[in-house]
Amino acid sequence: MDSQHRSPEYSSLLLAGPRAGPLKQAHARLVVTGHGHSLPLITKLATLAVAAGAAPYAHLVATSHPAPDAFLFSSLTRAAAHRSLPRAALAFYRRLLSAALPFSSFTFTAVAKACADLSALRTGKAIHAHSLLLGFGSDRFVLTSLVVLYSKCGQLAVARSLFDAIRDRSVVAWNAMISGYEQNGLAERGIEVYKEMQVAEAVPDSMTFVATLSACAQAGALDLGREVERRIVSERMDMSVFLGSALVNMYARCGVVDKAREWFDMLQERNVVTWTSMIAGYGMHGHGHEAIKLFRLMRREGPPPNHVTFIAVLSACAHAGLVTEGRDAFACMRRVYGLVPRVEHYCSMVDMFGRAGLLDEAMQFVHDYIPGEPGPEVWTAILGACKMHKNFNLGVEVAERLIALEPENPSYHVLLSNIYALSGKMHHVEKVRNTMIKRRLKKQIGFSLIELGGTSHLFRMGEKSHRQTREIYQYLEELVHRITAAGYMPETESVLHELEEEEREGALRYHSEKLAVAYGLMMSSGSTTPIRVIKNLRICGDCHLAIKFMSAVENREIIVRDKHRFHHFKDGKCSCCFSNLNSTKTDHGVPLLISHNGASGDYPDCTDLAYQKEVTDGAAVIDCALQVTKDGSSIDLKDVSTVVTSQFASLAVVIEDIKHVAEVYTLNFNWEDIANNLKSNRPPRKS
DNA sequence: CTAGGGTTAG
Known part of the structure; x- marks a missing residue:
């Protein structure tokens, strides 16, 4: 709009855009016309060069300027982080440091994203500490970028404590937290955050729904997935390819293949992820022929398949016994699409x-x-x-x-x-x-989940803590009698030491999946809705056989989702075995709600202990650094020690982290003084 | 004479 106010040099840069060749021509023009040292022009030039992916050239342009300013390097840092050139972003950030130029919160959001992209926890922590030293500890943009950083590095407790520290959380912060849990296999916690968001009356956007649907897919939380779908429809959200794929993926992974396909067909835009989700959905449920059919359609009129697509296709072929089709797919992978098999x-x-x-x-x-x-x-x-x-x-x-x-x-x-x-x-x-x-080698502990009436019930092998334990075991006993009468023979020998399975001799009939299925059947006799169970490991051979029989004698569809795939048991058959795959009908109607936690959640393991420790350490670093004055030149040792000694356990961590900042960023503090001061101010030990 | 941030699908 104000192009007539801009110099011709500036206009020529804009005209060149983020393209390395034209930018170099424009650069030459700047030099010839005597504007080679103009900071604004050089900044624009170098920033565009980064956007063009020519970071080394941009670096050369910037560093050859006799007096580069903070604006120049912070722009470059931002541009590089934005283009996912994290190493370049860090390099520009270091230039700011070595030139002793001032920092802004903008630089920290960029450089935190760069560390997140690299999963560089150590550097990320140093940058975190540095941002605290400069007084950006409560900037909501910086905090949000740190939530992402710690999530990408698997430090969910730190991420969470920073998230909690954000006043006036934006929708972006909520989204980052939901997706942080989801990406780390803690879908249940992601769902909790989504629910907290409702309570807080924060307004979700399409990214919120994408992240939440992913969490639903992972957790098998079909009811919440449907609720999200209703909101998307009723609020007339724009159906982006992300949102559409997330819906397809959610339905496919929750076992409602028909509904997934409905969405798939309805979408205006489909990309490789949409197609792959749908193909994988068919494969996972034993619909090998459907998977192949869709793959052929994709080859004709869809986007080119990628590595993930081929994993889905080959796995579908494996489970459906489609050897010829699998061979063909494998052959065309490299020949037609240039993909090297992994x-x-x-x-x-x-x-x-x-x-x-x-x-x-x-x-x-x-x-x-x-x-x-x-x-x-x-x-x-x-x-x-x-x-x-x-x-x-x-x-x-x-x-x-x-x-x-x-x-x-x-x-x-x-x-x-x-x-x-x-x-x-x-x-x-x-x-x-x-x-x-x-050798003290232990097997992983298996568990199965079933959700009834909004409560999730977790069973481990031989579980006795459920309040209906006696009834469940009695029901299971009777069930085993009935399936035995129908011809079931326990696979005793193999189960005695089954793969990745709960062990202990004589207890094979109390495997977690049998308990969960028995409980589901007991609590819903007379109903025709499928029983849905989720197991964290692979289903064992004996349970697989037993549940086939159960589906026949109880005349119920039983769906078990294990570590790898779905097993639809019906009329004594399972969808995973192509030898008996006659019925390929999917489930319909309202199934029993299933919930599942991928890693820790309610399930007692060592993760929570680790969390506790992280929280203490993270909080200490933050509190400590917040006591440091803004320009980073002086530290009030008394204040620091007061805070740190209240967090006595993590003293060493605090010193180490701040030391690291100093080393990397050549900040001069007297470490011995600080350490001594901290030590001398330790609280007395409990007697 | 210079921008403007952090979050999405298998």
């Missing part, structure tokens, strides 16, 4: 041959296609096939190879003992067991 693709292929009983082909594939020495993932896939098709000699060989590769990994010992158990060599099973005990 270990996941190799594993899916091996798994595919293995499941189809083509063990020789699997071995041949490993030999012909996998470059170098195959990794443990590939051997594990081979082993799965050996187990399935009872090839004990090869199985033992492979398991021993795996143990040699990673002696401390408990799951390989479990696999070996499974093979021995299946082949009836019980004395070998005992030997492996003893080895595990001697």
Whole structure:
């Protein structure tokens, strides 16, 4: 609008835009016309160069200026962070430091994002401390960027404490916190934040819904997913490709494939993620043919598939026994799309041959296609096939190879003992067991969840803490009698030491998934809605068989989502086994609400302890640095020590963190004085 | 003569 007020030089820069070639021409013009030292022009030039991806050139332009100012380097820092050039952003930030130029909060948001992109926790902490030293400790933009930083580095407790410290939280801050939990596998906590947001009457935007739907997908929280969908529709939100994909993904991963497809068809815009989510949804539920059909359509009229698409396609083929289709897909991956297969693709292929009983082909594939020495993932896939098709000699060989590769990994010992158990060599099973005990190797603990009437019920093997324990066990006993009468035979030997499974002899009938399913059936007899259970590990072979029978004798659809996929049990069959896949009908109607926590949540493990420690340390750093005066030149030692000694446990951490800031950013403090002062002001120990 | 921040899908 005011282009007539701008100099021709400035206009020529704008005209060049974020393109390296034209920018260099404009640069030449600046030099020739004598504007080569104009800071505003050089700033615009260098910033555009960063936007063009030419960070080294921008760096050269900026540093060759005789008197660069703060505006120049902070603009460059921002531009680089924005273009996801984190290393360049940090380099420009260091220029500001070494030139002793002033900082603004804008610089910190940029450089925090750069650290987040790099997952650089140590540098990120130093930048955090530095921002505190300069008095930006309560800037809501800086705090939000730090929430993202600590989330990306897996430090959720620190992220949360910073989030809590934000006064007047913006929707961006809420979104960052929801997505932070979700990305770290703590979907339940993300959902809690979404609910807190409602209570706080903060206004959500489309990113809020995208993040929340992802959390729902991860947690299997179908009811909340539907609620979010209703809001999206009733508020007439713009259906961006992000939002659309999030909806497809939510429905697909919650097991409502038809609804996922409805959205998929309805969307105006579909990209590779939308297509991949839908294909993966089909594959996960055993609809291999649908997956392939959609993949073919994608090849004809969709965006080019990528690595993730091929993982979905190959896994769908493996589970549906579509060997020819899988082979074709694998072949076109590199030839047509130039994608180099990764270990996941190799594993899916091996798994595919293995499941189809083509063990020789699997071995041949490993030999012909996998470059170098195959990794443990590939051997594990081979082993799965050996187990399935009872090839004990090869199985033992492979398991021993795996143990040699990673002696401390408990799951390989479990696999070996499974093979021995299946082949009836019980004395070998005992030997492996003893080895595990001697080396203190423990299996992961499994649990299953079912949500009824808005309350989530968690079961571990042999769980006795539920208030209806007696009824549940009684119900399960009766159920086992009935399925036994129908022909069920416990897979005793294999279950005795099942893969990644709850163990303890004689307790196989009380595996967590059996308890959860029994509870669901008991509490809803007479109903026709499917039973939905989520398990954190893979379902065990015996439970798989038992639940097939349960679906028949109870005439109920039972859906179990395990670590890898969905199992739709109906009429004595499961959707995951292509050999008995006759009915491919998906669920419909209102299912029992299921909730699930991916990692810690209510489930007692060591995570919460770790959280406690983080909170203390993080709070101490913040409190301490807040006591430091704004220009960073002097510290009131008394104030610092008062605060820090109240957080006595984390004294060392505080000193270390601030020291690190000083080293990197050449701030001159007298560390010995500070340390001594802090120590002498320690509170008396409790007697 | 110079901008303007932090958050999204498999």
